Amino acid sequence: MTMLAIVHAMPTREKAASAESTRFDGLSDALLDWYSAHARDLPWRIGPAQRAKGIPADPYRVWLAEIMLQQTTVPHAARYFEAFTRRWPTVVDLADAADADVMAAWAGLGYYARARNLLKCAREVVERGDWPRTETGLRELPGIGAYTAGAVAALAFNQRAPAVDGNVDRVFARLLAAKGEWKAEKAVIASLVRDLVPADRPAEFAEALMDLGATICTPKRPNCLICPVRSWCAAQAEGEPERYPIKPARKAKPLRRGDVYVVLRSGDVMTQTRPQNGLLGGMLGLPTSDWLEDGTPEKPDWLPDSARPIGEVRHVFTHFELQLSVFRLTSGTVPGNPGWTPVDDAEKALPSVFRKALKLAF
Template identity: 50%
Template sequence: MPDNVPRKIAVPLLTWYDAHARRLPWRAPPGANATEPYRVWLSEVMLQQTQVASVIPYFEKFTARWPDFASLAAAEDADLMAAWAGLGYYARARNLLACAREVSARGALPRTEAELRTLPGVGAYTAAAIAAIAFGERAVVVDANVERVVTRLFALAEPLPGVRPRIRDCTDAITPAARAGDFAQAMMDLGSSICTARAPRCLACPLHDRCDGYASGAPEAFPVKAKKAPKPQRYGTMFWLVRRDAVLLVRRPGKGLLGGMRALPTGPWADTPPLLEGAPVPADWLLRDERVSHGFTHFNLDVALATATIAAHAGAPEGEWWPIAEIDSAGLPTVFAKAARILGRMHA
């Protein structure tokens, strides 16, 4: 590509960004390097596979409670997992705490992509984003919005995910040495607000006159996506065990799906309905007609709900008894919170 390609893209894009940048609680104004790497790091971890609108209230809650690496590093695991509940992809929360503790021990967040990659939960994209946005380092930042913008700019017709190395090369070719963080955020904003997946607003785009996708007459055809295989279907049962006005909650194993989170007891998640297999205690369990469905990244889950009541003096299984009236404060993951809302109404 000619040497002036970065300038031909960067100059109009950054001019547009200076006028139209989104105001976000972790973002510095255009032209100003971020002064709080902690906030950049926290936002980038939260934004992994999660929409900005969903992240903002969690970010504000976290930074009010844990304003820096040291305070977050000192957090109790259970408190952090409860605060994260509902944001999904819970391995991020475990890595967040591990990373905060490591950075706190080091004394500062590393500045370079290579050093950032050594931290828990920091992959290639997150390291590049932090290096560029927090420290102004030139880094090639490619998220889903950037993928869409770049495949349209260059009319890349190979399907995802195979085209990703070419997307990175093209993004590298247009990334300027100066204002790399602003450039990355400008590309994200452009993809979010103008170069959208459906009905892109090309005439409002500062790059439409140099976009091969626009010139083709069908920019929405890019990126080309390979057909997804259907997700497997799994089945499970959640158990609502009541004693007095409290329900039994357990802590899920530290490793694995929803690891370390409070949850209702559940049997196996299997290819066929497990019915009452895995009930926490022998009891007069009643399988309810209601069901809860939830989509995880790699499978869909359909859950039956079983209820039982035990006497106040009955032997207690391992776990904690949580007041039913306060179940919303337990920090349950989304699929368990769905079940708890249904079962809580039955108990009322």
């Protein structure tokens, strides 16, 4: 039996320990040496030189960045991070912010439950008086899962904690040439990473893995020739690193359909605050019909019979795709006293799906 087969045959924790003491001996040192020379300069990061001087990381900035980076690219998140930290430079400032202001500032980052949990978490931290310093304590806060708890514990408090995200999963799936059922392989990877975290430099180890996955061990065309851990990589030895990770095929997302109404009046657009519970909860939105997988959305009574859509927009949510027919109307067709927002403000505050409709209307 090969060493790789032995590793995969052992229980998860024993497997990781065996792998660290045999196949992966020296990997952490090689990775950290590479990181010291090639660390990315990111607005929320304390770099190797600063850490060497004993400059501590700000847990607020670490946490805020990690929440923003979920399902978001670094360049996109960086713009929001800099805007947030200018406006709310501390967790106390964020906890004191109005919900509507934070939701508007979040618009465009997507996955809006994160913004609601952001406020809940900030307020709980302030109520507690400080941040928990351990993975276990951080997991008790709203919106903080296993990865974020590990990342904040390691990066902000230099705890010997693993931070295993999609990038790290990909790196270790290749190191192991993991061919088993993906859920089981992820458990192996999480255990292995935990055992590899060096006691003296856990923060830099976490950042080094993040940088390796983001810049070298990329999903497509990984640059194995300059990879600092290529000598430990079973996938590179096979010559097929892009084959990994081997995940189950994704199920097709259901398609929902509906209508969205862009109602204009002298430079303003009709808007409404969406219900707190549900998709895009608490966000500023445009009036819409129901979003249905089957059937025809019901039109509002105020919509003229002659009204026809000017086009369609599509948007992908976590669990479904949405196709909206866009109607462009004037305020004369709308009864009552609806809410209005200047178009320029709406372009900044509306979630992406509604910004697409507004753009089409113009």
